[in-house]
Amino acid sequence: MFERYDPRNWSISWDYLVEALVAIGAAVVAALVLHWLLFVILRRITRLSANPADDIVVKAVRGPVRWAMIGFALSIAAHADALDGRAWDVATSYISPALLGWVAYSLVKGLSAGWEAKLERADDPVALRSQRTRIAILARTVKVAIIIITVSLVMLNIPGVRDIGVTMMASAGLAALAVGAAAQPALKSLIAGIQMALTQPLRIGDLVKVDGQAGRVEEIRMSFVTVRTWDERVLVVPTSRFLDQSFENWSRINEQLTGPVMLHLDPATEIGPIREEFERFVKTCDEWDGRTATALMTEAYPESIELRLAMSSATIGNLFTLRCLVREHMIEWLREEMPDALIRHRLEVEAANARAMGEA
Incomplete structure (x- = not known):
């Protein structure tokens, strides 16, 4: 048994320093060796599995577990009187909850990353987005809970904070109202996040x-x-x-959408050739998925008609590109093949000016 050292005595002997360093070194070496053996076994186990999530989880917790094992080894050495002085017990009371929280946080982070990596093999993009959303929200909820619990355990070791907690427990009614009012936005966000993960x-x-x-x-x-x-x-x-x-x-079930291109033409325009050209051009576009290609007159006004060209694509990005291509092509085709179909109000002004000049 080592001779107990009184922290109130400011004269530190060399014998105590040597004994403390030896105890610390032995505890650290033992923790590192045990950590190495543990993860050698875990790596061999993960090699036997075809699931990439195992490797990700082991990699995520390796560092935190190393420091946790070192902290626990020092704590065991302190309780075994290899490290003398009350300062070690006080330090471990703060370090142990923090290390446990770090390990739990890293474990949740590794599990979520491993689950997402496993989902990358899925062929259904909608199911992939659904699972990724659920994983992200639930993992973030658990990590926030771990942080709150860890900070609470650390702060409870502070005498002043513990006394405040006892006082609040004595006036539980008023404290509950105050805490409930202050935490209402946070609780609302927490409930909304969980509801978002479940209902999606x-x-x-x-x-x-x-x-x-x-x-x-x-x-x-x-x-x-x-x-x-x-x-x-x-x-x-x-x-x-x-x-x-x-x-x-726009992509709740899948990304297949139908989008319009609106053409405002002269009321005397013949619709048949425009419909034929639209259907011919759409069939030449790689962005078209073959589901929808229709040309309908949706409105008729005294000075114009509205022609809706509807087309479909397998993805939203392709639909946007297809609409731009159809809009550009149809305007160019109308300008070259059916120029009278385009509305030109400026021609009326020029004709009126010509008539005025003729009358003059």
């Missing part, structure tokens, strides 16, 4: 339209959702917005 009105990668802005969902957090538009802007929308109000999800 939108998922990571979905194309949505919110407040007149369309974009891809990049990230779903407890309190907000980020949507990136076509011009690289990022919309930050509260999570509760998607649960309390309506929005458009």
